[in-house]
Structure formats: C-alpha cells, structure tokens
Amino acid sequence: MRYWVVLPIFAQVLIRLYPMKFSFVFFLSLLFIKGVVVSGQNYKPTQAPKLVVFLNIDELRTEHLITFSHKFSQFGFNQLIKNGTFYHRGNYKTTTSFRGTKLLNIHTGSYASTHGVIGSAWYNAQQQSEEKASYFYAPNAQVQPDSGQIIFPRLNCSTISDELNIFYKGKSKVAAVSLSPEMLAYQGFLNDELTFWLNRTTGRMINNSDSAPPNWAQKYNDMNFADMYIQRQWGPASDxxxxxxxISKGPMxxxxxxxxxxxxxPLFPYQKIIGSPFGNVLLRDFxxxxxxxEELGKDKYPDLLTISLSCKPFVDRPQEMFDVEMEDMLIRLDEQIESIIQLVRDDVGLEHTLFVLSSTPSIGWLPQTLAxxxxxxxxxxxxxxxxxxxLYLMAIYGQGKWVAGYNxxxxxxxxxxxxEKQINLEEIQDKAANFLLEVRGIDKTITAYHLRVNEYTTGIFNEYQQNYFHGRSGDLFISLKPGWTEEINGYKKVSLEQNxxxxLIFFGWNVNSTQVLEPVNMIDVAPTLSTILQIPEPNGCVGEPLQEVVQ
Known part of the structure; x- marks a missing residue:
C-alpha cells in the first residue's frame, strides 16, 4: 500500500507554514509518489464509469456560481459549468428545508411520501413525543461526543448506493467524507470503514466502524493538520x-x-473548522x-465517493446568501474543487469518472433586507x-390539549x-384549517384527509402530497406567504416559500457541455445514475433518467 505521508520535506514545511495557499503541494507530492502522468486525451468511453463522485456543497446556490464566476479559476467551478451538463434550476419539491430529506430525494429517486423522512423530526403519537429522523450514538458523550456511530433513519426504500452494493455483491467501494456525521446518515449504504467525519474533540478524522481506521487514515491524522488550522485566523481573501x-457604496x-x-x-476545540475555509481544505486533503x-476506480467494479463540502460560515447570527463570509468561503472552495478534479483526472482519469455536483440551499434574504x-x-x-x-378549539370543544404537537x-x-370525546377527525381538521387562514403570514392550509383522498398535480398542495407519509406526517399543513420566515427556538429560518x-452539474465520463435552464426534479438523479452504471434503480424510484446526460 502506498501511504501519502512519505512527503518530501519541503512539501511538509510549505503545508504547515501556508496551509491555505500551498497545500496544493500536497497533491503534487501524491502524484510524484505514484508517478502519475497527465494525459490530454479526449477519450469518449462507452462503458460505465469506474468512479462516481458526489460533490454536495451545503448552501451553494445557482446564483453563486453565476455571480462569482469571474472570481473563480477556469479549472474549478468554471470547468464544471463550461464542460459539464449544468442544470440551473434543480428543484427538490419538498416542503421542508431539512438537508437529510433533500439528500434522500437525490439518492432514492423518490419523495418523502416513499422514503419516509419528512424532516429532521416528527411527532410520535404513540410515544407522545418528538422522534428524530436519525441521531448519533456516542457511548462516551461527556468526553468525546463525536466518537460513536451514526444511527441511520428507518428508510422505506433503497438508495443508489444500496443497489450498487447489492448488484456487485459488496465488491464496489462506497465511501463518504464529511465534517459532520449527521449528514452521512442520509445516503443509504456506506462501508463503515470508509465513512469518515471530523471529531471536534480530537481534531482527527474517524469512521463509523468499531475497528481502528485504516493505516493511511491514522498516518494522516498523525500529521495533525487540524491543530495547525486552529492556530490561524480567517479573514477576507481580498479587498x-x-x-x-x-457593491453599493454606503456611508458606513x-x-x-x-x-x-x-x-x-474545551469539549469542541475544533468546532470552528467546520464552518470555515480550513474545513474544506482539510476534507480535500483527506x-x-x-x-x-483505497485505489478507488481501479478495478472492474464501479466505486462511489460522496464528499460533503460547505460554504456556510460558522458565524452566530442570521445569514444571507451573499454575505461576505459565504462569498469568501466559495472563492477559496474553488481551489479545492480544482484540486479534487485534477487529482481524479491524473489518478483515475476523467473518462472513467463521473462527477455529480449538487447542493442543499436554505438561506435567502433576511426579513430586514426585504422590509x-x-x-x-x-x-x-x-x-x-x-x-x-x-385556545380556539377549546372554545368549541371544551377544555383539553387538542393540539398535541407542531413541527x-x-x-x-x-x-x-x-x-374519548367522539369528535370526528375530519371535522376538527377543517375547522382548524379555516381558522388558521386568518393568522398573519399563513398563505394556504390543507388537511391530511384531503391529501389522502385527492390528487394534486401542481402547486404547493402537490408538494405536500409528495411529502406526506402516513404515521409520521401531521393532521394539518400550512404554507407561508412568500418572503416570510419562521422563528424556531429564537432563531430565524428562511421558509421554502422563497424558491x-x-x-445540478454532471461532469466527466461521457457528459456533454450543455446548459439547461428549465426546472429539473432532483429525484431524477438516481435513475440517471442507475442508467449510467447499468444497475437496477432504487426500488421506490419514481424519477426519470435525464436525457441530456444518458443519451
């Protein structure tokens, strides 16, 4: 096995002195060790790719890629945009802003009405308490809360990685890397020993396995890159x-x-790395x-790698999509994207690799900006x-806790x-729905009964129907007026009433350079990959292969 830690002394020095600027030397050393030769061939493959790389960038929006394109290099985001199939208007058609639900829409090719994860949590009527979609079990939470196992959600259908694992009988490697363990729970099957996240207590990359990490991962951790990053400061990269x-010069x-x-x-000394440019650098190197x-993409069985990056800063205040910190993270992240593409080009070959870039945005304009x-x-x-x-229902039906929960x-x-009171459920649903229409900020209401007995093909009611899962979803649903936000535990959360x-970008392999401006449904990603990999679609898939990619 070739361990990257055998770096030339000058590379280690440069990386330690200038981690944000010169850590690309790390890649040069990797390629030097393996003796890789860069190829300029434009080979068009006819077989399935050997490696699929998911690049999920939290909070990235299409507007970011367009607005900041002149600040990106030609080999990072711009290479994906200009040489790949770029769908500008990917739509999750979900009624929740929860990232996990959106990720499952991608990986299952279905809505929450099928896969079952309607949000980060829901009300459990039997237990009369909130039930989380997934959680992280840490046996020694008081000392190392990030050291443990991801407890996966109870999915009701398979994902693209499940189908890949079953079809090739465990021969395909399915790996995932993130700074946070929670988001790794919503991608289906993962090899425990190849699932890594940052331990915020120790600064080391750890996995979901009871056994020790691979030797190469331990040697990487021994370089103590996280210790180097927390000694630094993060400021603007330019004026x-x-x-x-x-852009508007004001008096201030x-x-x-x-x-x-x-x-x-002291429990989370490495916490700030997660919401800073240093976190993306750390992930890129790992x-x-x-x-x-692990020699991904080197045998006849296709491998899948998911990399969860972020442009969401750790700042403890309400954020907007064009805040200076977010823009700064994106400009720096462009360098990491370029490095990853270059490494894969030289080590696996772009003709053998399919990149899929997506995002889970939820940040828009703040109420004060709109006002x-x-x-x-x-x-x-x-x-x-x-x-x-x-209170309204008590005035009609008498004392009691008629509303058991809200989420x-x-x-x-x-x-x-x-x-007990022999009150018809549909009756109280209708009365409550009509009452809530008088509440400021509420635009529309619909009951669970109407979602079950009717079929809605467009609009917000269609989205609620696609995300209704009996036993987890509520009895009454509301949508807010455009531009409104929801206050949750004292924090402001931009609602999905802002579109x-x-x-969504496909790049590499046999992908053509195309710009698609029409809306595209994100549930179409899974059947597209199934077609390309020549494996069965996830068993709950209702999406369709994207013709611009598979033709």
Missing part, C-alpha cells in the same frame, strides 16, 4: 470593497471580519489520501400559533382525546 455585499465602511479558529469550549490509498426594500415579509412562530389554535409547518392533533433552486 472588502470587491465583495458582492458591498464595509464590515470587516477576522475570526480566530480557536474555540473556547479525500486525496482516501482515493489513492428595507419594501418587499412583503414577516416572521411566523409555529409554537405560538399552535397555542392559539388550541415544520405541520400540526398534530390529539387522537386519543378526539376518540431555492439548487445547481
């Missing part, structure tokens, strides 16, 4: 006046930022080591509205109390 946030000077990477919390030492520009906006509080609704624009009624289109 603040060049950032989009400050640009808001400068300079963040220390050290975290005061991914390079994984690809080379300042005379755009209708407001703040909605679901918990307070739930209490108000319960993610869904109201859950107390079925036990309804049975969040995600970029």
């Amino acid at each position: 603040l006046n060049d950032y989009h946030e400050y 000077p640009p808001r400068h930022f300079m963040y220390d990477m050290k975290e005061r919390d 991914v390079a080591s994984l690809i080379i030492n 300042k520009n005379n755009v209708s906006t407001g703040i909605f509080n679901g918990k307070k509205t739930s209490a108000l609704l319960n 993610d624009k869904q109201f859950y009624f107390n079925h036990k109390l309804l049975n 969040f289109y995600t970029p």
Whole structure:
C-alpha cells in the first residue's frame, strides 16, 4: 500500500507554514509518489464509469456560481459549468428545508411520501413525543461526543448506493467524507470503514466502524493538520470593497471580519473548522489520501465517493446568501474543487469518472433586507400559533390539549382525546384549517384527509402530497406567504416559500457541455445514475433518467 505521508520535506514545511495557499503541494507530492502522468486525451468511453463522485456543497446556490464566476479559476467551478451538463434550476419539491430529506430525494429517486423522512423530526403519537429522523450514538458523550456511530433513519426504500452494493455483491467501494456525521446518515449504504467525519474533540478524522481506521487514515491524522488550522485566523481573501455585499457604496465602511479558529469550549476545540475555509481544505486533503490509498476506480467494479463540502460560515447570527463570509468561503472552495478534479483526472482519469455536483440551499434574504426594500415579509412562530389554535378549539370543544404537537409547518392533533370525546377527525381538521387562514403570514392550509383522498398535480398542495407519509406526517399543513420566515427556538429560518433552486452539474465520463435552464426534479438523479452504471434503480424510484446526460 502506498501511504501519502512519505512527503518530501519541503512539501511538509510549505503545508504547515501556508496551509491555505500551498497545500496544493500536497497533491503534487501524491502524484510524484505514484508517478502519475497527465494525459490530454479526449477519450469518449462507452462503458460505465469506474468512479462516481458526489460533490454536495451545503448552501451553494445557482446564483453563486453565476455571480462569482469571474472570481473563480477556469479549472474549478468554471470547468464544471463550461464542460459539464449544468442544470440551473434543480428543484427538490419538498416542503421542508431539512438537508437529510433533500439528500434522500437525490439518492432514492423518490419523495418523502416513499422514503419516509419528512424532516429532521416528527411527532410520535404513540410515544407522545418528538422522534428524530436519525441521531448519533456516542457511548462516551461527556468526553468525546463525536466518537460513536451514526444511527441511520428507518428508510422505506433503497438508495443508489444500496443497489450498487447489492448488484456487485459488496465488491464496489462506497465511501463518504464529511465534517459532520449527521449528514452521512442520509445516503443509504456506506462501508463503515470508509465513512469518515471530523471529531471536534480530537481534531482527527474517524469512521463509523468499531475497528481502528485504516493505516493511511491514522498516518494522516498523525500529521495533525487540524491543530495547525486552529492556530490561524480567517479573514477576507481580498479587498472588502470587491465583495458582492458591498457593491453599493454606503456611508458606513464595509464590515470587516477576522475570526480566530480557536474555540473556547474545551469539549469542541475544533468546532470552528467546520464552518470555515480550513474545513474544506482539510476534507480535500483527506479525500486525496482516501482515493489513492483505497485505489478507488481501479478495478472492474464501479466505486462511489460522496464528499460533503460547505460554504456556510460558522458565524452566530442570521445569514444571507451573499454575505461576505459565504462569498469568501466559495472563492477559496474553488481551489479545492480544482484540486479534487485534477487529482481524479491524473489518478483515475476523467473518462472513467463521473462527477455529480449538487447542493442543499436554505438561506435567502433576511426579513430586514426585504422590509428595507419594501418587499412583503414577516416572521411566523409555529409554537405560538399552535397555542392559539388550541385556545380556539377549546372554545368549541371544551377544555383539553387538542393540539398535541407542531413541527415544520405541520400540526398534530390529539387522537386519543378526539376518540374519548367522539369528535370526528375530519371535522376538527377543517375547522382548524379555516381558522388558521386568518393568522398573519399563513398563505394556504390543507388537511391530511384531503391529501389522502385527492390528487394534486401542481402547486404547493402537490408538494405536500409528495411529502406526506402516513404515521409520521401531521393532521394539518400550512404554507407561508412568500418572503416570510419562521422563528424556531429564537432563531430565524428562511421558509421554502422563497424558491431555492439548487445547481445540478454532471461532469466527466461521457457528459456533454450543455446548459439547461428549465426546472429539473432532483429525484431524477438516481435513475440517471442507475442508467449510467447499468444497475437496477432504487426500488421506490419514481424519477426519470435525464436525457441530456444518458443519451
């Protein structure tokens, strides 16, 4: 086995002194060790790719790629955009902003009505408490809360990685790398020994296996890159006046930022790395080591690698999509994207590799920005509205806790109390739906009964129907007016009433250079990959292969 840690002394010195600027030397050393020769061939393959690389970038929007394109190099994001099939308007058609639901839409080719994960949590009527979609089990949580195992959600259908694993009888390697373990839970089958995330207590990359990490991963950890990063500061990469946030010159000077990477919390000393450019650098270097030492894409069985990057900064305040910190992370992330593409080009070959770039955006304009520009906006509080609704129902039906719970624009009624009082469920649903239409900020309401007995083909009701899962979903659903946000535990969360289109890009392998401006459904990704890999589609898949990619 070839371990990348046998680096030339000058490379180690440069990496330690200038991690943000010169860590590309790391890749040069990797390629030097393997004796890779760069090829300029434009070979068009006829067989399935040997490696599929998912690049999921949290909070990336299509507007970012277009607005900042002149700041990116020609070999990073711009290479994907210009040489790949770029869908500008990827749509998840989901009623929740939860990333896990969106990821499962991609990997299962189905909606929450099939895979079952309707959000980060839902109300469990039998236990009369909130039930989380997944959680992280740490046996020694008081000392190392990130050291443990991911408890996967109860999915009701297979994913593309499940089908790949079954079809090739475990011969395909399915790997995933992230700074946080939670998001790794929503991609289906993963090899435990090849599933890695950052331990915020130790600064080491750890996996989901009870056994020790591979030797190459231990040697990577022994380089203590995370220790180097928390000694540094994060400030703007260029003049603040060049950032989009400050294109309008006002009387006030640009808001400068300079963040220390050290975290005061002794339990999570490496926490800030996750929401900084250093986190993406750390992942890039680790991914390079994984690809080379695990020899991904080197045999006749196709492998799958998921890399969860981010452009969402750790700042503890409400954020907007063109904040200077987010733009700075994206400009720096462009270098990591370029490095990953170059490594794969030289080690596996682009003709044997299919890149799939996607995102899970949820950040838009803040209410104060909309109000300042005379755009209708407001703040909605679901918990307070739930209490108000319960008062209304008590005025009709008498004392009692008629509303058992609320979560993610869904109201859950107390079925036990309804049975005791012999009150018809559909009746109370309709009365509550009509009442809530009078509440400020609520645009539409629909009951679970109507979602079950009717078929909606367009609009928000269609989205609620596609995301309705009996036994987990609520009894009554609402949508907010455009521009409104929901207040959750004191924080502001931009609602999906602002249309969040995600970029979707296929690059490498046999993909043509195409720009697609029409909306595309993200559930079409899984059947597209199944067609390309020549394996069965996930068993709950309702998407269709994207013709621009598979033809």
